[in-house]
Amino acid sequence: MISQTVKATTAAESHYRISAPNSKGRSSLVLGLEASSASLLGELAGLEWNGARFRTVVPTDDAGKSAKDLNVNADDLVLQAPDGELSRLSDELASTDVVVMFARSGEAAQAASVVGEAAFGRRLMTAGFVLDEQDDRKALEATLTAVRPFVISLVVGPDAEAFSETLSAIRA
Amino acid sequence: MLRKEVNELLTQTGPDAAMGKMFRQYWIPALLAEELPEDDCPPVRVKLLSERLIAFRDSDGKYGLMDEFCAHRGVSLWFGRNEEGGLRCPYHGWKYDTTGQCIEVPSEPADSGFCEKIKLQAYPLIKIGDILWTYMGPKDDEPPHPEFEFATVPSNQTFTSKRFQESNWLQAMEGGIDSSHVSFLHSGSLNTDPLFKGARGNQYNIADKMPFFEVVKHDGGLYVGARRNAEDGKYYWRITPWVMPCFTMVPPRGDHPIHGHFWIPIDDENCWAWSFDYHPTRALSDVEMEALEGGKGVHCEYVPGTYIPKANKTNDYLVDRQAQKEGRYYSGVEGIAIQDSSLQESMGPIVDRTKENLVSTDNGVIMARQMLKKAVTALRDKGVTPPGVDPAHHRTRSVSVVLPPDQAFAEVCEEDLKAATGKPHTSV
Numbered sequence: 001m002i003s004q005t006v007k008a009t010t011a012a013e014s015h016y017r018i019s020a021p022n023s024k025g026r027s028s029l030v031l032g033l034e035a036s037s038a039s040l041l042g043e044l045a046g047l048e049w050n051g052a053r054f055r056t057v058v059p060t061d062d063a064g065k066s067a068k069d070l071n072v073n074a075d076d077l078v079l080q081a082p083d084g085e086l087s088r089l090s091d092e093l094a095s096t097d098v099v100v101m102f103a104r105s106g107e108a109a110q111a112a113s114v115v116g117e118a119a120f121g122r123r124l125m126t127a128g129f130v131l132d133e134q135d136d137r138k139a140l141e142a143t144l145t146a147v148r149p150f151v152i153s154l155v156v157g158p159d160a161e162a163f164s165e166t167l168s169a170i171r172a
Numbered sequence: 173m174l175r176k177e178v179n180e181l182l183t184q185t186g187p188d189a190a191m192g193k194m195f196r197q198y199w200i201p202a203l204l205a206e207e208l209p210e211d212d213c214p215p216v217r218v219k220l221l222s223e224r225l226i227a228f229r230d231s232d233g234k235y236g237l238m239d240e241f242c243a244h245r246g247v248s249l250w251f252g253r254n255e256e257g258g259l260r261c262p263y264h265g266w267k268y269d270t271t272g273q274c275i276e277v278p279s280e281p282a283d284s285g286f287c288e289k290i291k292l293q294a295y296p297l298i299k300i301g302d303i304l305w306t307y308m309g310p311k312d313d314e315p316p317h318p319e320f321e322f323a324t325v326p327s328n329q330t331f332t333s334k335r336f337q338e339s340n341w342l343q344a345m346e347g348g349i350d351s352s353h354v355s356f357l358h359s360g361s362l363n364t365d366p367l368f369k370g371a372r373g374n375q376y377n378i379a380d381k382m383p384f385f386e387v388v389k390h391d392g393g394l395y396v397g398a399r400r401n402a403e404d405g406k407y408y409w410r411i412t413p414w415v416m417p418c419f420t421m422v423p424p425r426g427d428h429p430i431h432g433h434f435w436i437p438i439d440d441e442n443c444w445a446w447s448f449d450y451h452p453t454r455a456l457s458d459v460e461m462e463a464l465e466g467g468k469g470v471h472c473e474y475v476p477g478t479y480i481p482k483a484n485k486t487n488d489y490l491v492d493r494q495a496q497k498e499g500r501y502y503s504g505v506e507g508i509a510i511q512d513s514s515l516q517e518s519m520g521p522i523v524d525r526t527k528e529n530l531v532s533t534d535n536g537v538i539m540a541r542q543m544l545k546k547a548v549t550a551l552r553d554k555g556v557t558p559p560g561v562d563p564a565h566h567r568t569r570s571v572s573v574v575l576p577p578d579q580a581f582a583e584v585c586e587e588d589l590k591a592a593t594g595k596p597h598t599s600v
Contacts, residue, residue, distance in 0.1 A: 005485040005518070009338065011441065014520035023529045098532065127532035141580055144386075149577070153385040153532040155539060162542055169530050169538040171173050 025051050026097040028172035031079070032056035033109040033147070037102055040160055042082035047164065052172035055079040055092060057111040077114050093118055098125040100172065101147060102163065105132040105156075106139035109146040116150020127170075128154040129163050174525035174541060182544050183340045183522050185437040186222035190552045191544075195221055195417060196309035197551065197561050199318045201434050201446050202237060202297060203227055203304040204334060212254045221308060222439040226250060227297060228270070231257045236270025237306050238294035243274065268292060300324065302332040303446075319563040320419065321591035322432065322450040330450035331429075331464040333471045336480045337513050340522040341418060341443040345435040347512050348420030349412055349536045351398035355381040357511050360501045365508065367449065367460065367469030371425030373572050373600040376400045376408035387535045388582045392416060392565025393543065395589065396536035397581045398423075402574045408600065409581045411571040413589065414540055416547060416560030421570035422470065424599035429456060430570060431470045441521035444479075447471050447509065452569075452597050472509040481510055489514040567591040571598045 007013060030052055032041045038056040045054040058078040070088050072078055077089040093099070099119045103109040112128070119126045128151035132140050140156065148154055157163055174182075185192040200220070207216050208229040215228035217240060226240040226249045240248055242261040249268070252259040258275055260267040266287075267276035272294030280286040295306045296314070301323030307314050322330050337344055347353070354362075355377055362374040380400035388395045393414040402408040410423035421432035434446035447470040449456070456464070467473035473482040483490040489505045491514075496504030505514045530538060543559070550556035559565060571588045575581065588598035 003486050003488045005488050009485055009517050009520060011521045014522075014524065017520075017524065017527070022527060100532070125532055127535070137583070141583055144580055145578065148386070148580070151384070152382075153387075153535045155387045155535045156389060157539070158389060162539070165542050166535070166538055169173055169534075169541075170532060171529065 023171070026171065027095055028052040028098050028100060028167070028170070029092055029096040030054045030100045030102065030167065030172065031115060033101055033103045033111045033115070034107045035059055036104065036107065038080065038082070040163075041102065044160075044164055044167070045082045049167070050171050052167060053081070053092065053096075055081055055087070057089075057115075058086065075114060075118065077111055089115065089118055093122055093124065096124060098127065098170070098172075100167065100170075101126065101128045101151060103128070103130050103143050103147060105130055105134055105143050106136065107143050109143050112147045112150045120150075126151045126153075129166060130154070130156050131160065131163060132156050132158060173528050173530060176526055178541070178545060179522075179525045181548060182541060183342050184440055185341065186440070190548045191417075192221055193309075194548050194551050194558055195437065196307075197313065197315070197558055198309075198417065199298075199305045199307045199315065200418075200436050201303045201334070201444070202306040204332065205299050205302050205304055208235065208304065215250055215252055215254055215259055217248075217250050219438045220306070221437055223308070225295070226252070226259070227304070228252075228254050228259050230254070230259075230270050234270045235297035235299065235304060236268075236272070236294060237297040237304075238268065238270075238272035239292040241292075242266055243290045243292055244277075266290070270294070270297075301330060302327070302448075315561045316563050319566045321452065321567065321569065322430075322448040325450050325452060325593075326455075328455040329452070330448065331456060331461065331471075332446065332448040333464075334444050334446045334479055335472050335474070335509060335513070336438075336478075337443050337445045337517065338441070338485065338521065339443065339513075339516045339519065340440055341435045341437040343516050343519055343523050344443050344445055344513075345418050345420065345433075346537045346540070347516055348422075348433050348435065349394070349396050349414045349540055350534070351385070351396060351410055351412055351423075351536070352383060352533050355383070357502050357515070358508050360495075360499060361508050361511070364500075365468055366463040367428055367431070368425055368508075371428060371600065373408060373410070373423075373425050376402055376600075377410075380408075383533075385533050385535055386581070387539050389539070389543070390565075390568075390589075392560045392562070392568070393419075394536060394539055395582060406574050406576055409571070409573050409575055409585075411573075411581055411585060411589065412536070413568045413570055414536075415565055415568060416558060417544060419560070419566075421568070423570040423572040424597055425572065426599060427451075428599075429460060429464075430597060430599075432570065433470070445509070445513065452591070453594060467507065467509075470509050472507055481513065483507070483510045483514075485514075485517055569597055572600045573598050574600055 272292035274290035386397040429449035547558035
């Protein structure tokens with residue numbers, strides 16, 4: 001048999017690769033686990049994305065009235081969009097394909113468990129990005145420990161640019 | 173997904189390209205030492221980073237690597253006579269030493285000084301382990317010699333091979349840090365290949381096809397940790413070090429030798445896949461050497477007299493559809509090395525990364541590209557020496573280990589990930 005592969009793998013043949021889109025848009029929920037993430041996620045939200053939504057978890061103490069208004073249960077969370085609009089995690093997840101959790105080194109990131117359980121229950125992909133801008137191994141480990149059990153993929157990145165590029169790479 | 177301009181930035185390695193200049197910051201494998209086995213042996217054509225070169229070993233055992241073509245009329249010095257301290261062009265007798273300096277032009281008076289004005293571009297060529305290494309960058313920036321453990325252990329503890337791969341270096345290298353493909357593409361080999369079988373870790377690989385990943389930066393590159401379920405709620409971790417720009421190690425299995433790779437650009441559409449196996453604390457056994465020399469594990473069989481794999485694109489990689497159906501070879505292709513090369517070559521010489529759909533478990537690949545891009549631009553714009561040049565970055569090891577769920581590999585395995593003479597490796 002004459003090999004078909006020789007011709008098929010040339011640069012010239014690569015030009016015949018079909019250029020039609022090979023994927024439908026995926027809905028990414030980019031979720032800051034602490035309120036301190038809000039400004040960075042707000043900046044990122046202003047960039048061009050393939051439908052990614054950026055939200056930040058509203059701390060329990062601050063969410064009292066909001067939680068009541070939104071009918072948020074113990075296994076749910078109040079989220080805030082960059083424009084200030086509040087929503088429930090459970091509602092956001094209903095239209096999500098992948099959840100990307102974000103935290104900074106040293107943060108408690110307690111919300112990871114609620115997000116992770118909710119996402120796993122819906123069989124959604126979860127990923128975590130921990131921004132490590134300080135050289136504090138103990139602080140980093142504390143955050144990783146909180147996030148690790150609830151994400152399929154966990155990355156420690158050096159700066160916000162790395163986070164932005166990671167989101168671009170997965171077509172968020 | 174990678175933008176077109178970034179894809180070009182990372183995949184082009186010629187002398188004028190930014191990534192080409194970055195590769196020229198490092199000592200890189202050029203030839204196997206066996207290719208120049210004795211003084212005055214035949215010269216060898218070498219193409220690296222899109223430069224055509226000739227390698228030879230002179231009458232005093234000195235190695236030379238220089239421009240392949242005679243400065244006179246452009247004849248390939250592959251036809252040269254390697255004799256009496258130099259390589260002589262057979263066309264008109266011009267002769268060069270290992271530094272590329274012309275030392276004889278027979279047609280010119282000996283004392284005319286003509287030949288002193290003729291010098292071919294040449295690069296240093298040194299032997300460390302089974303490999304002849306070269307440095308193709310600015311002479312003043314030449315870094316300390318490489319200290320990768322596989323190349324510095326006693327010779328009876330290590331084995332190195334290379335194979336020609338018809339793809340850009342980056343798509344080959346990315347396979348080296350993509351742990352998730354092992355459970356699929358190589359699944360048929362884990363329990364049969366003599367250099368893999370028998371390890372307890374293999375069962376975790378096969379049982380859990382959906383690993384969790386953790387990517388952690390280190391000074392020279394990345395550690396890519398793949399986590400699978402083990403017994404009693406514990407996790408089986410396989411930790412792959414990547415040292416910039418193109419060195420990867422496969423996590424070990426049991427007491428088998430540890431293997432790994434260099435992915436060295438020949439030009440933008442071809443690369444050398446260097447593969448090694450070594451054991452840090454003992455000599456390789458006769459059985460292991462027989463398997464290694466027979467092309468098992470991450471090595472391969474060759475077209476006789478070449479470093480071209482016997483199973484290659486001209487014979488459709490000897491694909492066996494029946495073996496694929498029976499599950500002996502997941503892709504129908506035999507052998508771990510060729511399973512990788514067949515798929516990576518199928519992507520075309522330089523894959524169009526704008527069409528990719530990466531997922532979160534590709535984060536090792538994503539982070540490696542980011543680090544490469546950052547290092548390339550930092551070198552180009554500010555002259556910053558890239559990670560991986562410092563030999564301290566070379567002294568790393570891959571690890572496989574079972575850990576309780578609350579322990580992080582980067583912390584618990586910090587010492588295991590460091591190479592040290594005579595220290596046993598951490599392996600399951």
